[in-house]
Amino acid sequence: MKVAIVGNGVAGISAASMLAGMPELSIDVFSEEEYHCYNRPLLLEFLAGRIAFDRIFIHPEEWYAEKGISVRLRESVLALDPSRKEISIKGEKLSFDKLLLSTGCRANLPTIKGIEKTGVFTLRTARDALSIREHSRSARRAVIIGGGLLGLETAGALRSLGLEVTVVEFYSQLLPKQLDKETAQLLTKMLERMGIRIIVGSEAEAIVGDRKVERLLLKDGTGLEADILVITTGTRPRTELAEAASIKVNRGIVVDDHMQTSETDVYACGDVAEYEKKIEGIIPIALDQSRVAASNILGRPITYQMVPHPFTLKVEGIKLASIGDVHSTGGDYEERKSIDSERGIMIKLFFRRDVLVGAILLGELMDLRALQKLIVQKQDASKLKNSFLLDLGKDV
Secondary structure, three states, X not given: OEEEEXXXXXXXXXXXXXXXXXXXXXXXXXXOOOOOOEOOOHXXXXXXXXXXXXXXXXXXXXXXXXXXXXXXXXXXXXXXXXXXXXXXXXXXXXXXOEEEEOOOEEXXXXXXXXXXXXXXXXXXXXXXXXXXXXXXXXXXXXXXXXXXXXXXXXXHHHHHOOOEEEEEEOOOOOOOOOOOHHHHHHHHHHHHHOOXXXXXXXXXXXXXXXXXXXXEEEOOOOEEEOOEEEEOOOEEEOOHHHHHOOOOEXXXXXXXXXXXXXXXXXXXXXXXEXXXXXXXXXXXXXXXXXXXXXXXXXXXXXXOOOOOOOEEEEEXXXXXXXXXXXXXXXXXXXXXXXXXXXXXXXXXXEEEOOEEEEXXXXXXXXXXXXXXXXXXXXXXXXXHHHHHHHXXXXXX
8 A cells, every 4th residue: 555645744754653564555755845854843942052953853864764664855746636546746646545644834924015035034944943043143133023832932042042032923912822811911021031022912014124134113113123033923734735636625624533634545634634623733733633644544443532732832941831721701611820920920720610621831830731631531620629729830
């Protein structure tokens, strides 16, 4: 059986690893990138100068040969034909029996005048990280557009290199998807104490400079001097291959609970896959989905169950995690919190009746696995609700 995998990110390579070693099965992975699979969060560690570039890779090159996985780097899949079971690459067509689309996302760029200038970057790939690192060597001032997880992590990395850093966020608070306003305000103070300037409720209008970035102009008339500008305003699933092949696409490639698309023998997983109208875009979800896709490709049916995983902020000196429902309202939705402003600690647990549905942890991370288990299994958590305030940060 010939299995073709498009995309060599963590989702595609994890699926390939699970398929590897099966008798009478060949695995070909196609990637437009020039590098083997790497740990995307480690790009920030490399950018900050805390690890060498070769530390970002998940497997050594010889691992692929040992597993019998053929990875074709710098090889873009140009088209696919589900009915003929063929993919087209430059100069040839290749057949498959099963196809896995793990094409991931690309950076979603806002409409800003001057965005094409030298010194303007996005951060999605290893090549992006290398380019930003090289440019930052001669930079003094950095501006990050976007106050989400990636934006703040990029800000922290560049600040650790000694740059003056400003973060511009369109919404009225940082991390609007993961945090409530009170926690976001405390996080803002912590980042500002680190020397990172935070501007919320503002929108970029133009990037000013001759051929390279010199200043970012905001719509309220504020000008921010910058030698380097990184745009982290979200991502867009790479659905173009599927869409051109008439595979069902909404925001992402629509999959069922077997990770199968609208076409038989064509599967999708990771950041490009949309399940029950949701695209989570985090590594634990990608790993869950790749396991389900691989098993079903092998003819061993299992179903995917969406499990809430924590979102964590990776900025040196700050501990932050958010999991589950932290934004609901209503009479049966309760919040319990414990705050130590001096130590920069805020713990919030959210309940619906006596069932834990969400948590925000800043400054002190309780046992995330235990919290996740309570949320998933919908266990009675009344004891936790009534007692955790007595010992700030105590494991549940």
